[in-house]
Amino acid sequence: MRTVKNERQRLHTGSVIRAHILTGLAVCISLSLFAAHPFIDNAGMTVEQRFIPPSGYARTYADETSYAVYLRRLPLLAAGVPVKYFDGTVKPNPNQKIYTAVVKLNIGFEDLQQAPEACMRLRGEYLFAQQQYGQIAFTINSHNHERISYVKWIEGLKLVIDGKQHWTKSPTEVDRYATFWRYLNFVFTYADKETLLNDVQRASLYDISPGDMFIQAAHSGHVVVVVDVAQNPKTGDRVFLLAQSCQPAQLLHILVNPSDPNLSPWYSISAIEDKLATPEFMFYKRDLHRFHENQETVSSKK
Numbered sequence: 353m354r355t356v357k358n359e360r361q362r363l364h365t366g367s368v369i370r371a372h373i374l375t376g377l378a379v380c381i382s383l384s385l386f387a388a389h390p391f392i393d394n395a396g397m398t399v400e401q402r403f404i405p406p407s408g409y410a411r412t413y414a415d416e417t418s419y420a421v422y423l424r425r426l427p428l429l430a431a432g433v434p435v436k437y438f439d440g441t442v443k444p445n446p447n448q449k450i451y452t453a454v455v456k457l458n459i460g461f462e463d464l465q466q467a468p469e470a471c472m473r474l475r476g477e478y479l480f481a482q483q484q485y486g487q488i489a490f491t492i493n494s495h496n497h498e499r500i501s502y503v504k505w506i507e508g509l510k511l512v513i514d515g516k517q518h519w520t521k522s523p524t525e526v527d528r529y530a531t532f533w534r535y536l537n538f539v540f541t542y543a544d545k546e547t548l549l550n551d552v553q554r555a556s557l558y559d560i561s562p563g564d565m566f567i568q569a570a571h572s573g574h575v576v577v578v579v580d581v582a583q584n585p586k587t588g589d590r591v592f593l594l595a596q597s598c599q600p601a602q603l604l605h606i607l608v609n610p611s612d613p614n615l616s617p618w619y620s621i622s623a624i625e626d627k628l629a630t631p632e633f634m635f636y637k638r639d640l641h642r643f644h645e646n647q648e649t650v651s652s653k654k
Contacts, residue, residue: 390404390406391403391404391405391406391615391616391617391618392404392452392617394431394432396428397427397428397430398424398425398426398427398428399423399424399425399426399453399455399579399580399606400424400425402428402431402453403453403580403593403606403618405582405591405618406582406591406615406618408584409582409583409584409589409591410583411424411580411581411583412562412581412582417482419475419478419563420561420562420581422474422477422478422481423474423478423562423580424562424579424580426456426457426579427455427456427457428453428454428455428456428606429453429454429455429456429603433454434454435454435602435603435605436602436603437601438459438461438464438465438600438602439463439600443602448608449608449610449631450605450607450608450631450632451606451607451608451631452605452606452607452608452616452617453605453606453617454603454604454605454606455595455603455604455605455606457473457477457603457604459597459601459602459604460533460537462537462601463600463601464537464601465540465597465601466597466598466599466600466601467545467574467575467576467597467598468543468544468545468547468548468567469539469540469543469597470577470595470596470597470604471575471577472490472536472539472540472543472548472551473536473540474604475563475643476488476502476532476536480502480532485502485503485506486503488501488535489501489502490539490548490551491543491547491548491551492511492539492542492547493542493543493544493546493547494511494513494542496517497547497550498511499550499551500535500538500539502532505525505531505535506524506525506526506527506531507524508521508522508523508524509521513542545569545570545573545575546569548565548567548569548575551643551644552565552642552643552644553641553642553644554638554640555640555642556640557621557624557637557640558590558621560581560592560621560640561578561642562579562580562581562592563577563578563642563643564577564578564640564641564642565577565640565641565642566578566594566628566639566641567641568633568635574596574598574632574633574635575596576594576595576596576630576633577594577595577596578592578593578594579593579594579595579606580593581593582618587622589620589621589622590621591618591619591620591621592618592619592621593606593607593617593619594606594607594617594619594630595607596630596632598632607630607631608631610629610630610631611623611629624637
């Protein structure tokens with residue numbers, strides 16, 4: 353069982369850090385050299401403003417208060433601003449072959465919000481903004497794979513993991529964002545790709561929607577999240593945008609499509625026979641999942 357996540361995954365070697373510092377200036381310069389692109393409006397400051405669906409495609413319908421709309425309206429950093437790791441160093445992006453935009457979402461200064469945690473963060477932030485506190489609950493890598501409820505956290509019910517795991521009752525906390533942030537950091541310390549699978553269900557590629565995730569939970573696996581979807585009403589084909597964090601923790605970013613530069617950054621479901629190639633990982637269409645619609649209806653072991 354992983355108990356101290358930070359010690360393993362924020363150990364940057366000196367050589368890696370020096371490499372990031374040395375390449376930082378070059379990366380910033382190259383990122384600023386954006387050519388005209390038919391699907392990108394660099395003046396746009398949200399996902400839906402920055403990225404234009406291909407000709408003949410329109411964004412799938414979503415209610416104004418839906419998770420899909422929340423993701424489409426994620427704020428972006430200005431075009432050309434690079435991805436940074438949690439420690440402030442720059443993630444290389446040679447020739448813009450990994451990402452095309454960076455989400456404006458603070459990740460703090462700890463190595464916690466990696467690939468699966470970034471998906472939990474987005475879902476949690478959406479539910480918090482909608483005041484759907486009762487649905488905020490995520491499974492962690494504890495002895496019994498408990499689901500940690502935000503409502504119970506506010507009420508003072510805390511799980512202590514110190515060799516002999518036990519629950520303790522603390523004073524009730526004020527329901528405010530600082531409390532929510534502490535809750536998330538606790539969850540992220542003990543969450544991973546495998547625990548995320550307890551909170552999701554399989555989804556069909558042909559019904560792909562914003563918020564869906566491609567999840568491979570193996571030790572060397574990865575997670576990416578769908579942040580937008582558009583459909584061609586004549587052919588039924590859907591295209592989608594993917595975002596990811598990674599190891600070590602880093603700002604969430606919109607991926608390019610390495611298999612189809614003419615469609616990038618959009619991906620098409622019609623091009624996926626079985627495998628989905630992203631810039632840093634290979635997925636399969638069976639890896640598509642989505643969060644349970646009502647977290648409170650999912651069985652808990654508490």
